[in-house]
Amino acid sequence: MNFKAQDKQNQLIENITVHHLVVGVDIAQEAHVARAVSFRGIALGHPLEFGSHLEGFKQLGRWIQDLLKSYKLNKVIVGMEPTGHYWFSLARWLIDQGIEAVLVNPHLVKKNKENRDNTPSKSDHKDALVIADMIKNGYYSPVRFQPEAYEELRILMANRETITKRLNAAVNQIHRWVDIVFPELRQVFKILTCAGAIATLRLFPLPSEARRLTREQVISGWKQFMKRHAGVKRADLLIALAKCSVGTTHALHAYKLHLQHLLEEYDLAQRQLEKIKDELQLILKRIPYAQKLLEIQGVSAxxxxxxxxxxxxxxxxxxxxxxxxxxxxxxxxxxxxKWKGKMVLSKRGRPRLRHFLYLMTMCMVMTNPEIQALHHYNVKEKKLKKMKSIMKLCGKVARMLVGLAKSNEAYDSTRVFPQVA
Incomplete structure (x- = not known):
């Protein structure tokens, strides 16, 4: 099936009829501004400022009804920018009232702000009018609140991103701590977040503590946190390096307290990520086609x-x-x-969605035989650069995901990638 973006654009334009009252709302944290235009873009009525609460929403509803009656219109469409999270309550209230709610791209609002008065001026009242103009020209997308399972996935993945940043920050601080207090620890453990290194930092992080221990005491301490300890040679190496450490010998009590807090942050982030991982597995089981997609080699939960x-x-x-x-x-x-410019990615979309599509494609390039074969064909036969091949495969993976979700069929490499079979 051929997909043409122009067909969608035409449908959005045709949706606005002569009977429509087109309302643009400039969203803010506490107070919003609404402006109304006809299907031709003629400003109607006076601007309305209303609060982000139930009484304010009811005020907007009465304002809309007055305009519909005054100008003998019988349909209404309300659009807004998806500004942070401030638009959620208004959009849900409009949908509950049976009013069509749509969103406009903030980037396009900025581009179109000079259409009305040919000036770069910006205000809440002007932005609301620009949003209304964009809607009547078809530059909008419907508000679609997803089923609960998908909304839970979005919330958990956003939370996971925040926790991952905290975890990385804690790990970086641990690396800094080791470089200052016990730099020789890197000779014992190449990875400072491995089980042995973390156990050492919990039990005897200071060189002055490690140098007083025997081999048996070090191994006994490691056994508290590991089923298989790091080994006798590493225990001996740890003690020997502690005796000739060049780490700082000042403010050791403060450094030790700092490390304790860093390890607590590290442990908390690890537990939270594990909890989110378990929740994601449970939610994916509620989505009919998700389990079939997870059976594809290279597709992770x-x-x-x-x-x-x-x-x-x-x-x-x-x-x-x-x-x-x-x-x-x-x-x-x-x-x-005659001038032909460079073909680039538009990047006019959700960056987190781009991120996960890219990660999934890279994982499939490394583990999925069919995708591997396609990547090899693109690079060796078509002479594409590796990154261009990856971007092309992102499109292949996206079409595969949508196709399998719509058909609810199991993955079949001979059907999805017949040229590689």
């Missing part, structure tokens, strides 16, 4: 949860190319006359 959390129900997409546009992985061209 984390990457699939990230894609479903950002993209929502894949079976609702008309084509895999629509998923690519949602992620901003569609091709953008700049050319004029």
């Amino acid at each position: 984390t990457s699939l949860a990230g894609i479903l959390g950002e993209a929502g129900d894949l079976s609702g997409y008309a084509h895999g190319n629509a998923l690519l546009r949602h992620a901003g992985l569609n091709i953008a061209e700049a050319s004029s006359g």
Whole structure:
């Protein structure tokens, strides 16, 4: 099936009729501003400022009803920018009232702000009018709140990203601590987050403590945290290096307390990530086609949860190319006359969705035989650069995910990639 973005754009434009009242809302934290135009873009009525609470929403509803009555219109569409999380409550209230709610791209609002008055001025009242103009021209997308399972995935994956940043920050601080206090520990353990290194930092992190221990005491301490200890040679090496350490000998009590807090942060982040991993597994079991997608070699629960959390129900997409546009992985061209510009990715979409599509594709390139063969063919036969091949395979993976979700069939390499079979 051919997918054309222009067809979707035409449908959005045709949706706005002569009977429509088009309302643009500039979203803020506490107070919003609404402006209304006709289907031709003629400003109607006066601007409305209303609060982000139930009484404010009811005020907006009465304002809309007055305009519909005054201008003899019978349909209404309300659009807004997805500004942070401040638009959630208003959008849900509008949908509950049976009012069509849509979103406009903040980047396009910025680009179109000079259309009305040919000035770069910016205000809440002007932004609301610009948003209304964009809606009547078809530059909007419907608000679709996903089923609970997909919303849970989005929340958990966003939380996972925050926890991962905290974990990385704690690990970096641990590396800094070791470089200052006990730099020789890197000669004992190449990876400072391995079980042996973490056990050492918990039990005897200071060289002055390690140098007083015997081999048996070091091994006995390691056994408290590991089923298999790091070995006799490493225990001897640890003691020997502690005796000739060049680490600092000042403010050791403060350094030890700092390390204790870093290890607590490290442990907390690890437990939270494990809890999120278990929750993701349970949620994916509630999505009908998710288990069949997980059977594909190279598709992990984390990457699939990230894609479903950002993209929502894949079976609702008309084509895999629509998923690519949602992620901003569609091709953008700049050319004029004889001049042919460079083809680039538009990156007008969800960055987290791009991230997980890329990760899934890279994992499949490394582990999935069919994707490996396609990548090898692109690089060796078509002479594509490796990154161009990866981006092309991202499109292949997106179309595969949407196709399998819509058909709810199991993965079949001979059907999905017949040229490689």
